[in-house]
Amino acid sequence: MLALAAGLLVLRFLPALPPTWLWLLLLLVGFACLFFRRVLPALFLLGVGWACLSAQWALEDRLAVDLDGRTLWLEGRVVGLPEVRDGTVRFQLEDARSRRADLPQRLRLTWRSGPPLHAGERWRLAVALERPRGLVNPHTFDYEAWLLARRVGATGTIKAGELLSPAQGAGSWRDEIRRRLHGVEAFGREGAISALVVGDGSGLSTADWRLLQDTGTVHLMVISGQHVALLAGVLYGLVACLARLGLWPRRLPWLPWACGLAFAGALGYGWLAGFEVPVRRACVMLGMVLIWRLRFRHLGVWLPFLLALDTVLLLEPLASLQPGFWLSFAAVAILVLAFGGRLGVWPWAQALWRAQWATALGLLPLLLALGLPISASGPLANLIAVPWVSVGVVPLALLGTLLLPVPVVGESMLWLAGAQLEGVFRLLGMIAEASPAWLPHAVPLWGWLLAALGTLLLLLPAGLPLRALGLALLLPLAFPPVDRVPRARxxxxxxxxxxxxxxxxxxxxxxxxxxxxxxxxxxxxxxxxxxxxxxxxxxxxxxxxxxxxxxxxxxxxxxxxxxxxxxxxxxxxxxxxxxxxxxxxxxxxxxxxxxxxxxxxxxxxxxxxxxxxxxxxxxxxxxxxxxxxxxxxxxxxxxxxxxxxxxxxxxxxxxxxxxxxxxxxxxxxxxxxxxxxxxxxxxxxxxxxxxxxxxxxxxxxxxxxxxxxxxxxxxxxxxxxxxxxxxxxxxxxxxx
The missing domain is CATH 3.60.15.10 (Ribonuclease Z/Hydroxyacylglutathione hydrolase-like)
Incomplete structure (x- = not known):
């Protein structure tokens, strides 16, 4: 599994895709090695070949060069939840067709001062199309990699359009739920509730996102593994509790039902959130954990982790281009390392604090490598906000959404959820004011390797030799070497x-x-x-x-x-x-x-x-x-x-x-x-x-x-x- 993952992850570091004949050769050699039972090189080569093939398909689905900058009339279906900010609508269009040219499968379009759009609608649009292109600067977000990871083949600006057919399908249900959530009075936090329930972050302002970034709590307002695992854990725990109290039907084995209901709840939450890439990744990881709990617990905790990693990469090799992929799997690995193999049971408060500081410390080298802000206040902010949002806000938001058809009840629950979210944001505001996020200086490779080794040493169990050396190895992060400009230059x-x-x-x-x-x-x-x-x-x-x-x-x-x-x-x-x-x-x-x-x-x-x-x-x-x-x-x-x-x-x-x-x-x-x-x-x-x-x-x-x-x-x-x-x-x- 490690060999396969390594082969699939090679894609992220390639300066250019190999020619077609080479990755085909890699696949053939990989199958040959598999035939002769050379498993490690076989899986590595198959991983590299499959990743290159998938990336080549995505690149070939980009807008043709001769259409770059041209305006075409096209028809297509709106997918996902359109984002509205400052009167500008941004959305994805699939199944786009034009009489004049072949178009990519997926487009990301912008309509300034456009009319309201809803998921599932079909539109006829005049669009100025462009090949995927972003700003390229040192140590900043790579928009082109983000577009490719989402398999967006073109971007464009809409000049005019007309609605061909109204919204239909599952996406229209999500859009209707979002509309109803935005219509509820919840202390001005309707956008945050929508982010937690249907995965729509467009209702949060730039100031809100900056606040979450400064406190290292962006994951709280993004439907990811934390929220999916929370719902699955509640369903699993409910069945287990009923079984322990003797209230579960004896003819139904409780463990398979607990695992099945937990996974069904996760899939339902994932459907509500639109099954975006982080949600799909979380569902796959949760599925592997539940299978491990049901049948393979004796094989160790790293088995579901590696299975989930390989499964996600096999389903979407381009996932490695997104920072969220690295952060989510790294966070899980850090928690496994921090809690695995320890003797005894820690009090819940100590376990919660250890989880926060271990995650903050363990993700430090990765955040540095990805060029993302580092929040010194993150452990404290998460220590307070994670249980508050997970236990106090998310259940109320989901139940309130489910009970919206019941007069007063659903609105009251959402009002309470909004009140708590307002408290969370006020608290995060005070923490961020005292300690905003830190954008570090780029560290040379040797300094980063030393810091990564130091982090690993500090996460190991207490009492191991050389563990204290980890603090010294982190010094390159605190005092990075600076390339001084010579005088007269x-x-x-x-x-x-x-x-x-x-x-x-x-x-x-x-x-x-x-x-x-x-x-x-x-x-x-x-x-x-x-x-x-x-x-x-x-x-x-x-x-x-x-x-x-x-x-x-x-x-x-x-x-x-x-x-x-x-x-x-x-x-x-x-x-x-x-x-x-x-x-x-x-x-x-x-x-x-x-x-x-x-x-x-x-x-x-x-x-x-x-x-x-x-x-x-x-x-x-x-x-x-x-x-x-x-x-x-x-x-x-x-x-x-x-x-x-x-x-x-x-x-x-x-x-x-x-x-x-x-x-x-x-x-x-x-x-x-x-x-x-x-x-x-x-x-x-x-x-x-x-x-x-x-x-x-x-x-x-x-x-x-x-x-x-x-x-x-x-x-x-x-x-x-x-x-x-x-x-x-x-x-x-x-x-x-």
Missing amino acids: VEVWLLDVGQGLSVLLRTRNHALLYDAASRFGEFDLGERVVVPALRGLGVRSLDLLLLSHADGDHAGGSLAVQRGLRVGEVLAGEAAALPASLAAQPCTARQWRWDEVSFSIWHWPQAGNGNQASCVLLVEANGERLLLTGDIDTAAERVLVYSRFSPPVDWLLAPHHGSRSSSSMDLLQALAPRAVLISRGWHNAFGHPHPTVLARYRSLPAEVYDTARLGAVHLRLGDRGAAIGLREQPRFWREK
Whole structure:
């Protein structure tokens, strides 16, 4: 079983899928080894071959390249529960058909200001389709891997649509239940109750999710193994209790019935939650545990764990691309290690505390490897919230939902559940305020291996030799080695933030952020991309946050940056137009030096609009220059050239994302850059960069580095080297 799991997990670490003939050969060799009873290599090779075959099917089901960016009329069925936030509906469409082309089996679509949608409806839609593509930045969420793991073959934005047939099928029942739950008065926590009952997290606000993340309690509001196991445990315990009291029918063996009813309850809860990937995984794990309890208990506790692991991966090899897969199985393994083989029985309070600290400690290396936040307050928060939600909230929420047809009774139970949830969130808020989540610095491989070994030693039973050494091995996590930038050099990261801008400039002892990306409603790229990327790169504070101007695609994420990092000073081209809490000062001409690197700011005082008012920053390190231009247009460029603030530069950030109203030939001839950086979104609505502007760049000639094609771009100013795009790092699921 370990050999099979290892073969299936190899997929996660492949930079590229092997050619078809190779994985077919792996399958053939695997079957041959199995025939000759070489079981370990056989199962390993079969696991690798099956995983590669499954991944190849998913990649082949993506939207055709010639359809990328085109708008098509198509028909399909809404599946799952549509998510509604800020008037925007996001949902999945299956069985999509178009007269003009073959389409992937599953699409993920967005409809801004669209009408209400319900699971099971069939729609005719005009959709601007795109191949699965996400932002690529250091130490941030990999959206493309997430889409592939869900076998989404295309994304798209809806332009128009018409309903063909009303909702029908099981999905419509879930949607109706969600609608009724949102209509109940429950202290404003109807969204949280919906998350616990039908697995719909769209009713929780961004602030709620941030609070759960800061306290390490996200799993409480996601239907996963904890809630499924709770319901199954209640049903199992009920039958066992009746049997012990002599109230269970003697003609029915209690153990098979207890296991059967527990699994049936888990499947029912899973159906109510839509059988999303975490729920399917939880049901498989629970099924293996119940089979082990019924027939194979004498073989040890690791048997159901390995059976569940192999079963999940055989059913869906792409599950290993999702962080939840690793966290759920790791958490179970840690609990088995922490409680297995111990003598005696611990009091329940001691067992609950040990479970919390062991899980928090054991998941530490894994959270670090996955680039996820680490909550120091997690053990305390979970110690209080887990039993509160599991015992006090979930049963009331499920019973209240079941009894909604009964007047008053169902609503009263849901009201009580909402009241308790409000108490839970208030308590978590106090804990999070005292100890927010920690986004750690990326640790080198050797440091991570030492920390993982230290964690393992600390989880072993007390009294074993060298166990105390585990604390010393965790030191690389607390004091990670930092790759210091040499003097007279600047580490430059042009982050991939779509149709926006954010540039990190870091010298040996200082850090500057030029613009902070965009924010659309509650979707804040400053919080989701900029802060995690900077934290992962080792930036804990900013000496200067320089906002070129007040447009949302440049300053939208500034509050999130200020909240997530210590910011010394804020300068802005339109300081008066920014929130007062930023305390931004007006951008004026100034010069300074950090670590033998010179910085100069230029600003047009007579600017007629926000774009013209952009702060322009010139950076020079070891004779190599970089000019950051914000959104200045040709008029501001003309003034810039005449102001003598336009020496020849090596690197130029394309003004206004390469729009037609910028990058005049006068500016380019004065600057004569050898390379141009462009920050923009893939298939953006503005058509940036304009073809005529690209032609001007190539005529210089200048090499173009485009975040939409390359992801985040990294260079070291002062070394006179080339830039590198993160999308060039090989990942088999990543679009080129």
